[in-house]
Amino acid sequence: MRKNLTCIICPLSCQIRLSCVDKDIKRIEGALCSKGRRYAEKELHCPTRSLTTTLEVIGGEQRLVSVKSDQELPRELLMPVMRQLAKLKAQAPIKIGQVLAADILDTGVNIVATRPVSKGDNR
């Protein structure tokens, strides 16, 4: 089977051409570095993505705090995790890197703050 992928690891966005049998890569072309191959393997077996979003803040200088998953999540869990996060709020003050939701949906992945938020009145 032939398959074309766009590597999303870096902005070069290599166009990867694969020949595979079942899910084993027999030939790979177009990746400019070795990360491309690893990406292609993951993409065939279990595509993962990092998630970035926001959480509502209570008692902060900002209304929202930007957050990310500290590891990649299985792609099909992005929407379920979003629905779970919609139920949560974070209490200010918040430090950058602080875990705001641990082990989200039993994935072992934490949701952490990507900016500091000091105490305030949510202007």
Add this chain to the structure above:
Amino acid sequence: MQLKRELMVIGGGPAGLAAAVAARRAGVRDILLIEREDCLGGILNQCIHNGFGREIFKESLTGPEYAQIFIEQVQLSDIECWTGTLVTELTAGKRIIAANSRGLHRICAQAVILSMGCRERTRAAVDIPGTRPAGIYTAGVAQNFINLRNLMPGKRFIILGSGDIGLIMARRLTLEGAEVLGVLEKLPYPGGLPRNITQCLEDFNIPLYLKHTVTDIHGKHRVSGVSIAKVGPRGGILPGTTRKLACDTLLLSVGLIPENELSKAAGIKLDRLTGGPLVDETGQTNIPGIYACGNVLHVYDIVDQLTKEAEAVGRAAACYIKAGQSQLPLLRVQAGSGIKYVVPQQISAPGKRLLSFRVDTPGQNKYIVIKSGRKIIKRQIKQRVNPPELIQLEVNLPELSPGNIIKVELK
């Protein structure tokens, strides 16, 4: 009362932060950084997605994380920052008027760095016929609403323009539970990076309509739908291809232009190709001592490149302050066939010089040819060229013959 500073930096986004820190490290004691918003960091604060910092930090950071690194450096270097302050006027004599809650301030400086960033084009919105109901936003405004203000601008979206911000917003809106009916692109190829087509559109089954545009906006008080149609090879609408889509919001992501209202009023000459000031390799504009860096100069696609170049501009401004003067441009650099623009547009001193440019259409196996007068000084093959990807090449100019023109061409 007039305040005096050695260096004034206008704009506290990634470019201004990096330039201010670099100038401080190069020995400038007295720096004032002015930012319009209440926090430093500029547009990065609303760019909550990741992919920043791969070149400099070798990891993929989110926009706010990237900004925070430089905000901390500014704080550690004890640089004076005025946030919530709008510069209303800049003169060729390096005087500014700035307004904030404490009143109006007149400040003069030995050198000024312009780092005001860019704004979104809205021209397409003006050109679309139909009514003007609520529900039409630029992608960046919608990004600001959702990521900073916790406001959702609509439920069913059409996005016009396939630049990176439009693609990233398509994913963001979908994650937040809205429906994105499609992203429309007038050209036969997308405006954003291929990785964003994959991770922002394909991952969420959002259709990309190439060679399509919005021909009409419907709705009285609120957008009720848009008409879309195919675009022919000459850019006209193909008859018989129009159809109506019901939506409540139209987002425009049709490009960015450097924000140069202040520069223009100060008499700074702009390049009509980039929309930013004409500069030499140090970032100096036609007014000695006034420098420009970041998106005010030309719109970058990777913040790491922007940071590195802004740091160099900060150091150049420090040299100017020490020496009290700078070299004047000797050579012009021009975009030849197949090239959209080149920065810098002028060269003042011999040495190794980095040229940044964009091609005007995608292509494969093309030669980049750089000439000095008639002589070819560099030739490089590129497997792939793509307008959204800025190309940077270093050329060695051991000596400059004044009046010569350096030309970059695509063959």
